Amino acid sequence: MPRSIKLMSALPIKGAFAETIGPSLKAAGIESSVEWLPTKLILERLMQNEACDVVFALDDGMDTLTKAGKLDASSSISIVSSGYGLAVRAGDPHPRVGDVDALRATLLAARSVAFSKTGASGIYFDSVLNQLGIADRVKERATIIDSGLTAETLLTRQADIAIQQISELLSVAGIEIVGPFPAPLQQTIRFSAAVSNLVEDVSNAKRVLAALVSPAAAVSYRKFGLIPLF
Numbered sequence: 062m063p064r065s066i067k068l069m070s071a072l073p074i075k076g077a078f079a080e081t082i083g084p085s086l087k088a089a090g091i092e093s094s095v096e097w098l099p100t101k102l103i104l105e106r107l108m109q110n111e112a113c114d115v116v117f118a119l120d121d122g123m124d125t126l127t128k129a130g131k132l133d134a135s136s137s138i139s140i141v142s143s144g145y146g147l148a149v150r151a152g153d154p155h156p157r158v159g160d161v162d163a164l165r166a167t168l169l170a171a172r173s174v175a176f177s178k179t180g181a182s183g184i185y186f187d188s189v190l191n192q193l194g195i196a197d198r199v200k201e202r203a204t205i206i207d208s209g210l211t212a213e214t215l216l217t218r219q220a221d222i223a224i225q226q227i228s229e230l231l232s233v234a235g236i237e238i239v240g241p242f243p244a245p246l247q248q249t250i251r252f253s254a255a256v257s258n259l260v261e262d263v264s265n266a267k268r269v270l271a272a273l274v275s276p277a278a279a280v281s282y283r284k285f286g287l288i289p290l291f
Contacts (some may be wrong), residue, residue: 065092066265069103070117072180072210073143073252074273076232077281082272089272091265099180099208107131110259114266117254117273119181130258137255139290140273141282144249145182146227147239150215156222158240165193167222175204175211175220181250182211182225189246212236226250227286238286251290 066086074082075097086093096113098106100122107116107126116123116132117140126132147158147167156170157163168174168190177183183205190196204211204220211223212233222239223230230238241247254273256266272278279289 065094066115066262066269067113068093068095068115068117068269069106069113070095070097071100071103071119071252072097072232073141073226073228073287074117074282074285075210076228076285077278077287079232080284081277081281082275085275085277086269086272089268091268093269097209099177101179101181101184102208107257112259112261113257114260114262115254115269116257117252120251120253123253123255127255132255133258133260134255136267136270137253138270138274139251139253141228141287141289142249142251143226143228143287144241144247145185145224146230146241146286148212148215148223148225148230148233148236149221149239150218151235151237153221153237155237155239158243160243161193161245164243164246165195168193168199169195171199171220171222173202173204173220174199174222174224175206175214176224177206177208177211179208180225180229182229185248186224189242192246228282231285 100118156167176186211225214220274291
């Protein structure tokens, strides 16, 4: 029986992977397993020489891993770009977030805002709160998770607003996107994928990369609020 291809992947493509990429790999006879982690934790794990075959992460993180000799630079390929947004539980009122003042008022009025401690979105949101001058007031009643999908806290009513990349928010059923961050506060981030230098099955690892940039994957990425870069 062929060995399963192991991926370490940041969360933005989780919805598209479940919908399109994973099933296409299975149909092609490629068994795959994915560990969904923030880029920061992927770096920590690979810097400790943890074995995996394919990595999908923020470009900055991929550059760091490549310079450290953890990835095959010749295999690297740009996959998607993403932006940040807000979500509420499906059926809940949508607060105003269309400009900076509206977003500030919405965050201050929220019972609890959910964001991640180690993910790119949470790290960036922390800087947004400081820029808005409301960090202490929002954090004192925030729902801060170590990693994972912040919108899941909406379903349990731990929080009434979730902050994350729009693609990650859309990976959770039962939520609704309120909108992206207003333009002055928005940040577009890029993700790429590459084969690990500890890969055991180079041929199938490269087939996984091909699946990540297939036309079907591009359609699914757009559905989940991502912009294909291929």
